[in-house]
Amino acid sequence: MRPIVVGVLAVAVVAAAGSARPALAQASPPGATGLAPPQNQAADPQALLKQIEQLKNELEEVRKTYGDRLAALEAQIAAAAAQQAAAAPPPPSQPPPAAPTASSKVFNPDVAVIGNLLGTAGTNTVSPSPSIEFKEAEVSFQAAVDPYARADFFVSFGQDEASLEEGFITFPTVPGGLLVRAGRMRTAFGKLNPLHPHVLPWPDKPLVTRNLVGGDEGLADAGVSVARLIANPWFFLEATGQLYRGDQGSVFHASEASDLNYLARLRAYQDVSESTNVDFGASFSMGHNDAGVTDGVDTGRFTTRLYGVDATVRYKPLRRSIYRSFVGRTELVWSRRQQFDGVQPAFGYYVSGDYQFARRWYAGLRYDRSERADEASVYDTGAAAVLTFWPSEFSQLRAMYRRTRYAQSETANELLLQVQFAIGAHGAHPF
Amino acid sequence: MKIGPLTTALLFAAIVALGAGPLAADAKLNVVTTTEDLASLAREVGGDRITAEAIAKGYQDPHFVEAKPSFILKLQKADLLIVVGRELEIGWLPPLIQQSRNAKVQAGAEGYLDASQGVRILEIPTGQVTRAMGDVHPQGNPHYWLDPENARVIAKSVCAKLSQFRPADRAYFEQRLAAFNARLTDAMARWTAQMAPYKGTKVVTYHRSFPNFADRFGLDIIGYVEPRPGIPPSPGHTLDLIQEMKRQNVKLILVEPYFDLKTPESVARAVGGQVLVVPPSVGGVKEAADFFGLFDYDVTLIANALKATAGK
Numbered sequence: 001m002r003p004i005v006v007g008v009l010a011v012a013v014v015a016a017a018g019s020a021r022p023a024l025a026q027a028s029p030p031g032a033t034g035l036a037p038p039q040n041q042a043a044d045p046q047a048l049l050k051q052i053e054q055l056k057n058e059l060e061e062v063r064k065t066y067g068d069r070l071a072a073l074e075a076q077i078a079a080a081a082a083q084q085a086a087a088a089p090p091p092p093s094q095p096p097p098a099a100p101t102a103s104s105k106v107f108n109p110d111v112a113v114i115g116n117l118l119g120t121a122g123t124n125t126v127s128p129s130p131s132i133e134f135k136e137a138e139v140s141f142q143a144a145v146d147p148y149a150r151a152d153f154f155v156s157f158g159q160d161e162a163s164l165e166e167g168f169i170t171f172p173t174v175p176g177g178l179l180v181r182a183g184r185m186r187t188a189f190g191k192l193n194p195l196h197p198h199v200l201p202w203p204d205k206p207l208v209t210r211n212l213v214g215g216d217e218g219l220a221d222a223g224v225s226v227a228r229l230i231a232n233p234w235f236f237l238e239a240t241g242q243l244y245r246g247d248q249g250s251v252f253h254a255s256e257a258s259d260l261n262y263l264a265r266l267r268a269y270q271d272v273s274e275s276t277n278v279d280f281g282a283s284f285s286m287g288h289n290d291a292g293v294t295d296g297v298d299t300g301r302f303t304t305r306l307y308g309v310d311a312t313v314r315y316k317p318l319r320r321s322i323y324r325s326f327v328g329r330t331e332l333v334w335s336r337r338q339q340f341d342g343v344q345p346a347f348g349y350y351v352s353g354d355y356q357f358a359r360r361w362y363a364g365l366r367y368d369r370s371e372r373a374d375e376a377s378v379y380d381t382g383a384a385a386v387l388t389f390w391p392s393e394f395s396q397l398r399a400m401y402r403r404t405r406y407a408q409s410e411t412a413n414e415l416l417l418q419v420q421f422a423i424g425a426h427g428a429h430p431f
Numbered sequence: 432m433k434i435g436p437l438t439t440a441l442l443f444a445a446i447v448a449l450g451a452g453p454l455a456a457d458a459k460l461n462v463v464t465t466t467e468d469l470a471s472l473a474r475e476v477g478g479d480r481i482t483a484e485a486i487a488k489g490y491q492d493p494h495f496v497e498a499k500p501s502f503i504l505k506l507q508k509a510d511l512l513i514v515v516g517r518e519l520e521i522g523w524l525p526p527l528i529q530q531s532r533n534a535k536v537q538a539g540a541e542g543y544l545d546a547s548q549g550v551r552i553l554e555i556p557t558g559q560v561t562r563a564m565g566d567v568h569p570q571g572n573p574h575y576w577l578d579p580e581n582a583r584v585i586a587k588s589v590c591a592k593l594s595q596f597r598p599a600d601r602a603y604f605e606q607r608l609a610a611f612n613a614r615l616t617d618a619m620a621r622w623t624a625q626m627a628p629y630k631g632t633k634v635v636t637y638h639r640s641f642p643n644f645a646d647r648f649g650l651d652i653i654g655y656v657e658p659r660p661g662i663p664p665s666p667g668h669t670l671d672l673i674q675e676m677k678r679q680n681v682k683l684i685l686v687e688p689y690f691d692l693k694t695p696e697s698v699a700r701a702v703g704g705q706v707l708v709v710p711p712s713v714g715g716v717k718e719a720a721d722f723f724g725l726f727d728y729d730v731t732l733i734a735n736a737l738k739a740t741a742g743k
Contacts, residue, residue, distance in 0.1 A: 057630075057649075144538075172528075173534035229507060236504055318490065319491065319689060320689070322689065393566060426518070431526075
């Protein structure tokens, strides 16, 4: 049953990729009207025609000039009217207008929706995935709050439930050169964790994320973040400090209000040339965990410490920037989780490379290995190859072959097919 | 490997403190622009009273600039940021501004200048705009700097903004603006004369980068190598384009330096035409070192090609 379903999905994906072309091909060249200039005519009529043409152009010129002036005048009048309206004191307790007017929509936030559909084929007895799953519909609302702040909301709708993935306010220009954020955020631990799933180069998360850094969802929590650039003559250096409530899935758990989670991150970036750059990071996070909770009482009072380092190298030749690029990444994470049986010193990492070989095509490889947070003697290893096609900036088809060996014994071979698509406001390209 | 939270906090505080202390104020006004065209125009007006630096290079696609942290450092120190606007930089500028920690250059602040204010914008979509049309710019075509007459408007805005920051230098900026306009009038006469014999000539371009240029210098763009803005060439569209070019006897394809030449060249072969790599920005080729150099290069390149075609 399952291979059939996946087969159908694969056919659908191929069909979608194929149909993109004919659809685009239907577009006729815009403005393809008008006749070729008369070339083999007698001299006199040609001169006449030229004159007529010149007159036409002049007329057009005059029309445009006056049109522009008229438009500018109209804009001025409108602006003046708006100013007057703004200056006038609002009538007390006026009922809201029956229907929203066009001007009220001006302040609506930028809205976008991103769909993420994932199909899985193959055998996996340890961590099986559904054959077809609508992983997530992420709805974002983003706008300036006032001259001092902006707000970002990301609501994630799964197949059965909705959750607030992120919702925070950012003060970008706090005195002292600070970038301050407050709300629910994906924490700044490492390179991948702050990223939303749809900007990752894979349809899944590496084993180290799944075992040590919050599983499929990653780490997100309510708290405050402060980041500052550290001026130095050599490179970009940013220090981030974050304070969270301390409830982050299975990694951190707050039994008492004072069980806060502390996080620190340093990021260094340097351009090697105009086409190549390197990015390094070091992260530390600590808080209480749930290993000591028995019958709802935290008798153990255990903590978890996470240490991480990451490195990214990027290559993109500027003259061919839309056709070629390479991103190599690695991230190493150490987890120190206290439990009744002592501290579990678990370690995990991934190494990956993604190469863009045509304007819309990317190919990548990934190797990952990670011990388990609560049982460090058990480890999983994985290797994956991924191919991505972007019909446009707003949609993406992806296939991944993934081989995972769980706990040094069970092996899973899977083929993942992913379709992602975005509508609404044009977001920033991830870097 | 044992680090307590207090130690971490202290270490962190030390690192933050290390970076404290404002940089010494520079005597020159520090202007950052998104493109080299705007940097060149800023220099025309600002002269030696400013430094102007562009984020995007003239030979890269201005729609797809990477939001590198090194650009954050540039913006952090900027007194004035000049942008092309019309959503040209929407994919990369907002995160840079947000992380700049610089109140002066936030959108809407004193030090943020949208150069598209008051210029003549073409191709403003009317009616419903959807992405089925490709990556359209809802606020009109952002490649407006390719009309030298628009440069007068941009230079005037820059002059007003610089004078606002440095009132003492107002006369200096205004004198430079007047000199720029005079030079531009002379240059326009030269460029218009160069292009005059070819008024109404039909051409094809790769992306919709040249409507303002074509409008000013009398070229008629009848089609594009891209089927829709931002969508790479497709076989079907390319065949349609070849047919249309043959039907209308179009011989010239203008391509921006950052696009692949394979499809344009095969189209040119099919119609017996020619591909011209035309930089739409200052710095797109070595010769186009400033705003005047850009038009000198482009106009001469196109006029020479049309002359050769007409001579055949």
